[in-house]
């Protein structure tokens with residue numbers, strides 16, 4: 001869950017690396033560092049904190065045309081300057097940045113590096129010390145690098161500099177994301193194309209188990225055992241402005257504002273020439289051929305999966321199980337005869353989900369990935385991919401990707417269901433307008449945040465049926481960015497234990513958008529109010545009552561989650577702002593969770 005960059009070319013590397021790391025900060029932001037190579041050798045700068053803190057310690061005068069950089073989300077060793085990357089070998093000949101986790105680093109240390117004093121607590125340092133160890137035994141750098149890689153168990157994306165080789169960045173990958181970029185007079189390395197769009201939009205995918213020599217004029221890809229591989233670059237269709245905040249104070253606010261446009265774009269992307277909603281025929285056939293769908297996802301994407309289950313069951317008549325990826329991987333349920341696995345992942349890189357996909361492929365079952373990132377690991381490794389078309393989501397808290405996941409799931413289920421009597425295209429257009437009304441109600445959401453969440457310790461979100469799934473997502477949004485302890489509950493479950501936590505002024509957000517259970521959830525609201533709760537009812541037009549705090553526009557019952565989540569996102573945003581939290585980069589979190 002770290003980000004790495006590398007530059008080898010005609011220009012001064014320092015600023016390119018720092019700018020690249022700024023674009024990767026979403027992947028980790030507890031410490032950062034760069035290494036610059038010039039005639040004098042390799043110089044490392046690192047610092048605890050953000051890239052702006054790193055900038056303060058980088059020598060403004062240093063020049064060099066080759067360099068590597070890293071932004072860290074700590075796994076092994078606390079976030080501090082010593083554990084920050086780059087790490088160097090004992091003689092400082094080799095310098096490395098690494099994203100991933102080396103599971104057998106203790107063993108390797110014991111077996112090969114007993115006499116080498118380690119500088120840091122990281123698993124990464126073992127890699128660079130091993131390369132040095134093997135090169136001291138007489139291997140060339142590439143041989144020592146390959147031998148080291150062959151010993152590693154776990155995940156890695158690595159960029160390595162050798163002080164004695166001024167021409168090359170040694171690169172390798174296993175399970176962690178990594179791309180190589182082809183520039184004009186330079187070649188680059190990055191965990192995510194966004195980091196190097198400043199230099200090029202031509203990128204080459206690197207596959208697991210490959211080693212790459214990145215030189216100024218050429219890129220050489222080979223397998224771990226040395227067989228050469230030819231692979232053409234592809235064009236990344238991202239506009240640099242897509243990844244800028246513009247006039248917005250936070251990416252999260254920008255991304256919430258983009259949601260109506262995202263729904264409209266999805267309608268367009270999934271419409272055929274006749275203007276009807278459609279999906280790829282092979283995916284349609286896979287869905288029709290399945291006797292059960294297994295949705296696998298984590299966090300917000302899991303919450304989208306819960307809604308997706310309703311879509312598939314109600315619109316397509318296909319039974320669905322939804323599983324948290326970190327759980328199912330180690331405890332596969334009894335599968336049906338013809339299962340289809342659907343992986344939902346904004347980033348397409350989530351390690352928990354990926355380990356399930358690997359198992360699913362071993363078992364020989366078909367898999368479809370629904371992701372926002374074309375070419376991501378989960379997309380490449382599944383049989384089929386459907387894209388979210390939400391544009392880059394930079395804020396750690398997912399907003400527009402969740403709404404996009406719901407829209408795509410609805411379309412897929414609708415197309416798979418063929419004969420559904422819902423006019424989904426029209427209904428989604430109504431949803432886009434309703435979301436617009438919601439994002440235009442920011443002032444009201446700010447007021448609600450102040451009214452209900454000022455100085456509170458905890459908060460509850462309740463709902464039934466679809467509203468329950470959105471309650472889970474609303475609670476996750478609030479806790480991750482404002483650090484208020486928040487829980488989402490099925491309204492009916494409260495009285496089975498949790499209601500004991502309701503005391504004077506406890507905020508309870510209740511969603512009322514499902515006609516079939518509207519009276520029941522109103523009953524639950526009465527129960528908490530009777531125990532002193534400060535209840536904020538958000539209902540849908542047609543189901544609203546006089547004291548409701550906010551009424552969302554009427555949309556199709558199945559599609560309410562796309563709209564009712566928006567006030568919860570906005571309320572969380574304003575609560576976090578009020579508390580002075582770092583909205584886009586909440587503590588302890590990273591956007592792309594590439595460790596299990």
Ligand code: F6R
Nearest residue numbers: 299300301345346347350397398
């Ligand atoms: C919360 C959030 C996370 C992610 C989760 C899975 O706002 O973004 O809960 O949903 O880490 O990530 P993806 O969707 O990239 O697989």
